[in-house]
Amino acid sequence: MTMNEQVWSFIRWTKRFTREELFVTTGCERANANHLIAALKMAGYIKVTATERTPAGQRRPVYELVRDTGVKPPRLVRSLYDPNTGEIFTPDLEPQAPGLPESRRRPRKCGSRS
Amino acid sequence: MRKAFAITSNVERFVGAMENLLRRDSGVPGMALLYGDPGLGKTRTSIWWALKNDGVFIRTKKVMTARWLLEEIVAELGEAPMFRTADLFRQIEDKLMERPRTIIVDEIDYFDARMIETLRDIHDVSGAPVVLIGMGQAEKKLMRYKHLFDRLSEIIRFSDLTLKDIATIGDQLCEVALTEDAISFIYSDTTRFRKLIVWLYRAEMFANANGREKVTSADLEKVKR
Numbered sequence: 001m002t003m004n005e006q007v008w009s010f011i012r013w014t015k016r017f018t019r020e021e022l023f024v025t026t027g028c029e030r031a032n033a034n035h036l037i038a039a040l041k042m043a044g045y046i047k048v049t050a051t052e053r054t055p056a057g058q059r060r061p062v063y064e065l066v067r068d069t070g071v072k073p074p075r076l077v078r079s080l081y082d083p084n085t086g087e088i089f090t091p092d093l094e095p096q097a098p099g100l101p102e103s104r105r106r107p108r109k110c111g112s113r114s
Numbered sequence: 115m116r117k118a119f120a121i122t123s124n125v126e127r128f129v130g131a132m133e134n135l136l137r138r139d140s141g142v143p144g145m146a147l148l149y150g151d152p153g154l155g156k157t158r159t160s161i162w163w164a165l166k167n168d169g170v171f172i173r174t175k176k177v178m179t180a181r182w183l184l185e186e187i188v189a190e191l192g193e194a195p196m197f198r199t200a201d202l203f204r205q206i207e208d209k210l211m212e213r214p215r216t217i218i219v220d221e222i223d224y225f226d227a228r229m230i231e232t233l234r235d236i237h238d239v240s241g242a243p244v245v246l247i248g249m250g251q252a253e254k255k256l257m258r259y260k261h262l263f264d265r266l267s268e269i270i271r272f273s274d275l276t277l278k279d280i281a282t283i284g285d286q287l288c289e290v291a292l293t294e295d296a297i298s299f300i301y302s303d304t305t306r307f308r309k310l311i312v313w314l315y316r317a318e319m320f321a322n323a324n325g326r327e328k329v330t331s332a333d334l335e336k337v338k339r
Contacts, residue, residue: 006165013161013171024119025162055115055315071192 003028007036008073011046016064018052037063039076045069115315116287120307122279124150124272125159131268132163132216135243143265144243145234149252150272155307156247159272160218169216176224180232187217187236203235210240218245223252227259234262274305283307288314290321291328299331 001009006026011017022033040046041063049064079090119125128148135144148156164171170190174183184202185195191209195202219233237244246266248255253271256263275283280301284292292300300313316337317329326333 001165001168009165009171010161013164013173014157015173020117021158024117025158026165027119055312056319071190 145265146245146268149248154272210242216243220247222246222248293330295331
């Protein structure tokens, strides 16, 4: 299993997890996992459903998988940024399959400086 | 605190049993049972092992049927489940022949005889190792299914942390040294992992605040709440 597959399998198998549990169990790079968690959260795959207290008394989020699409891990791919116009082009975060409701589609161009 | 997966004696025994299962001679059955009280890390350990060894982890549900179980296994093996039960079974057989993987099934306490026999059949036709995870009474429950029980070549019972485990986990995770009496002090208070982590954290806080390199039981007594 690649590290990406391990992270995604961990999320699917545990359903509820904290970042700490993800790092410790998969042994993945903290920065990579943080990026993936942020992207999965933004795309509606996971959400924060609770918080728990660390031994230091701080609160940390507990994530829950709410959209399990299958064994193949969603991948983070690069986006295109045009510094001339401030436009950012990212791949679609949801499949653009025929018949998918318009409300669930996301625009291809997702940011502009103007 | 260091961020690492702690290797306790429970984890060591599980890893040893899994190695035996993967390296077993032909003719030796390849099923295992992992059982123990809740909160001892059975699920977390098996997920950790499955991630590192290309295993498949199936979490069962209380209302699950044998057919539903087959569908879950097919999906977890990366195939789209077919409609007929016979086809589902064939899909599993084909996938496991193509790429042998260990199937780990959690919470078998919900299982009825039909589901137990289904897992036995999968093991028999594919030869893939199958690991069953259950609670404290799982071993006694499975004894009723003689055909299956005979195939359990490894039975691992997870138990509370030992004194040696606490010393080992302290070495692996705690960034300050703990004296022998500090380890005994923690052992007298808890044999559960979650509470042990709290003690290790307290020891680190005490050492940082007081510029100490070693923490003793007297120090821990001061930070006991």
